Amino acid sequence: xxxxxxxxxxxxxxxxxxxxxxxxxxxxxxxxxxxxxxxxxxxxxxxxxxxxxxxxxxxxxxxxxxxxxxxxxxxxxxxxxxxxxxxxxxxxxxxxxxxxxxxxxxxxxxxxxxxxxxxxxxxxxxxxxxxxxxxxxxxxxxxxxxxxxxxxxxxxxxxxxxxxxxxxxxxxxxxxxxxxxxxxxxxxxxxxxxxxxxxxxxxxxxxxxxxxxxxxxxxxxxxxxxxxxxxxxxxxxxxxxxxxxxxxxxxxxxxxxxxxxxxxxxxxxxxxxxxxxxxxxxxxxxxxxxxxxxxxxxxxxxxxxxxxxxxxxxxxxxxxxxxxxxxxxxxxxxxxxxxxxxxxxxxxxxxxxxxxxxxxxxxxxxxxxxxxxxxxxxxxxxxxxxxxxxxxxxxxxxxxxxxxxxxxxxxxxxxxxxxxxxxxxxxxxxxxxx
Amino acid sequence: xxxxxxxxxxxxxxxxxxxxxxxxxxxxxxxxxxxxxxxxxxxxxxxxxxxxxxxxxxxxxxxxxxxxxxxxxxxxxxxxxxxxxxxxxxxxxxxxxxxxxxxxxxxxxxxxxxxxxxxxxxxxxxxxxxxxxxxxxxxxxxxxx
Numbered sequence: 001x002x003x004x005x006x007x008x009x010x011x012x013x014x015x016x017x018x019x020x021x022x023x024x025x026x027x028x029x030x031x032x033x034x035x036x037x038x039x040x041x042x043x044x045x046x047x048x049x050x051x052x053x054x055x056x057x058x059x060x061x062x063x064x065x066x067x068x069x070x071x072x073x074x075x076x077x078x079x080x081x082x083x084x085x086x087x088x089x090x091x092x093x094x095x096x097x098x099x100x101x102x103x104x105x106x107x108x109x110x111x112x113x114x115x116x117x118x119x120x121x122x123x124x125x126x127x128x129x130x131x132x133x134x135x136x137x138x139x140x141x142x143x144x145x146x147x148x149x150x151x152x153x154x155x156x157x158x159x160x161x162x163x164x165x166x167x168x169x170x171x172x173x174x175x176x177x178x179x180x181x182x183x184x185x186x187x188x189x190x191x192x193x194x195x196x197x198x199x200x201x202x203x204x205x206x207x208x209x210x211x212x213x214x215x216x217x218x219x220x221x222x223x224x225x226x227x228x229x230x231x232x233x234x235x236x237x238x239x240x241x242x243x244x245x246x247x248x249x250x251x252x253x254x255x256x257x258x259x260x261x262x263x264x265x266x267x268x269x270x271x272x273x274x275x276x277x278x279x280x281x282x283x284x285x286x287x288x289x290x291x292x293x294x295x296x297x298x299x300x301x302x303x304x305x306x307x308x309x310x311x312x313x314x315x316x317x318x319x320x321x322x323x324x325x326x327x328x329x330x331x332x333x334x335x336x337x338x339x340x341x342x343x344x345x346x347x348x349x350x351x352x353x354x355x356x357x358x359x360x361x362x363x364x365x366x367x368x369x370x371x372x373x374x375x376x377x378x379x380x381x382x383x384x385x386x387x388x389x390x391x392x393x394x395x396x397x398x399x400x401x402x403x404x405x406x407x408x409x410x411x412x413x414x415x416x417x418x419x420x421x422x423x424x425x426x427x428x429x430x431x432x433x434x
Numbered sequence: 435x436x437x438x439x440x441x442x443x444x445x446x447x448x449x450x451x452x453x454x455x456x457x458x459x460x461x462x463x464x465x466x467x468x469x470x471x472x473x474x475x476x477x478x479x480x481x482x483x484x485x486x487x488x489x490x491x492x493x494x495x496x497x498x499x500x501x502x503x504x505x506x507x508x509x510x511x512x513x514x515x516x517x518x519x520x521x522x523x524x525x526x527x528x529x530x531x532x533x534x535x536x537x538x539x540x541x542x543x544x545x546x547x548x549x550x551x552x553x554x555x556x557x558x559x560x561x562x563x564x565x566x567x568x569x570x571x572x573x574x575x576x577x578x579x
Contacts, residue, residue, distance in 0.1 A: 193494060193497070194494075194495070376443045376476075376499050377499055378499055378500070378501060381441075381443050381499045381500070381501050382441075382501065383439070383441030383478055383480055383501055383503060383550065384478075384532050384533070384550070385471050385473065385478060385533075386532075388443075388473075388476070388478070389473070410475050411443070411475060411476055412445055412475075412476070413443060413444065413445050413450065413476075413498075413499060414443070414497055414498070414499040415497045416445070
């Protein structure tokens with residue numbers, strides 16, 4: 001463990017620490033950000049009323065829209081001269097959301113990422129190739145600072161330029177790859193199709209750190225098999241801090257939340273009611289130590305579940321289930337709820353198919369219509385039409401039997417679904433433009 | 435005789451066929467004969483080229499999904515009934531032709547047919563049983579006459 005005292009702290013002691021820090025954080029937001037004062041006052045809540053963790057439920061939520069409305073610096077709680085860094089979301093669906101960090105916030109960010117790396121068995125002797133994009137996106141700099149904090153050799157290659165990524169695996173003796181899971185598969189594809197003589201076993205690569213988009217267990221198996229590594233999930237969101245909010249450990253089941261810095265609750269996304277441990281719902285985050293951008297009860301839209309399971313790794317930190325989807329990713333197709341991750345799982349269960357897919361939802365007349373585009377690679381391609389017909393029929397049959405949806409399966413050429421070096425665009429919902 | 439055939443997956447959209455053709459053209463690979471089978475979403479371009487190894491390499495380097503397999507080339511007389519008779523050899527042995535196509539050019543008064551079978555050896559045996567000479571080498575690229 002990177003910080004044994006915190007990471008293995010008894011549950012009761014952790015709760016005391018959280019309450020003490022919450023009081024500071026809620027006051028900090030209330031006293032320094034007019035938005036919070038107004039919102040709390042309107043809800044009839046004053047920070048003095050926060051006497052126990054249970055009182056948290058009285059505080060109103062913060063939403064992504066609130067962040068957009070306060071673009072760019074409206075939710076900062078310190079003067080701009082104390083802010084040393086900003087990160088921002090892409091803002092494709094409105095104003096970008098901007099978050100800021102003081103020196104101390106950057107320190108916290110680095111520490112939580114370093115804790116994650118240690119949880120994956122990474123240490124200061126490792127060579128970490130960071131293929132997350134460097135820039136306004138939190139992934140690149142986040143992993144970079146964490147890796148340096150740990151004392152590992154950090155290779156800031158950023159995303160893209162796959163041939164070079166592979167060359168550096170060899171030349172720099174890379175042992176750890178940080179990237180999105182879809183980019184990791186891109187690298188595997190590239191090696192298999194373009195570099196038949198390249199043996200991944202000849203590199204020292206042993207650990208993959210993947211995040212920034214939900215990825216399934218099936219995808220983990222696929223990546224581990226093809227890149228010959230142990231693949232771990234790192235989770236985070238810029239509104240909370242960036243990657244490092246939570247991480248898997250050697251058990252690869254569930255992610256430990258760094259709850260000394262981030263207080264987590266699960267709520268019912270429809271009613272906003274707080275749900276007990278072991279129940280699935282939307283995760284809500286409250287920052288406990290952040291100075292520049294305190295986030296009080298931020299609705300992440302990520303769906304998960306919290307639990308304690310006496311983890312064999314020795315960490316006592318609460319665990320969250322690997323995020324299975326987002327409330328806003330959930331597709332309702334003719335009344336059936338479907339997450340893109342479920343579609344991915346079905347695809348990956350079919351021999352040879354790869355998780356390069358895109359879902360297009362449209363409305364034909366009064367009916368929802370779903371089309372799943374699947375890339376045809378050499379493993380599934382056949383020169384016989386009937387074999388390809390069977391493939392698409394087989395996929396459609398499984399969607400029907402496993403997910404209860406009737407989808408049109410369209411086979412498309414390899415490499416034609418846009419690849420992300422940041423986040424994959426899995427769903428195009430044309431109904432929304434109606 | 436066995437002939438190497440390249441097959442390519444192509445979306446049924448304007449311009450997509452050209453991508454494969456350009457990849458071959460850039461490597462100076464000549465297509466000897468071809469056939470396309472299509473659905474509303476995609477098509478399969480199957481072709482015989484003068485240098486299948488170079489052709490395959492060119493396609494793969496351009497990220498084009500393709501496959502290689504052996505098909506059966508059979509030379510028959512270019513006159514009424516000869517294709518009928520050839521197919522009789524397969525029908526007798528209950529062999530299903532997955533697909534077939536013909537060379538566009540005549541070769542010394544003979545036509546060349548290409549057949550795709552699940553089991554190419556069984557098809558060759560069927561022909562031999564019906565008295566066809568399956569050993570004869572056919573000059574498929576036939577450009578240097």
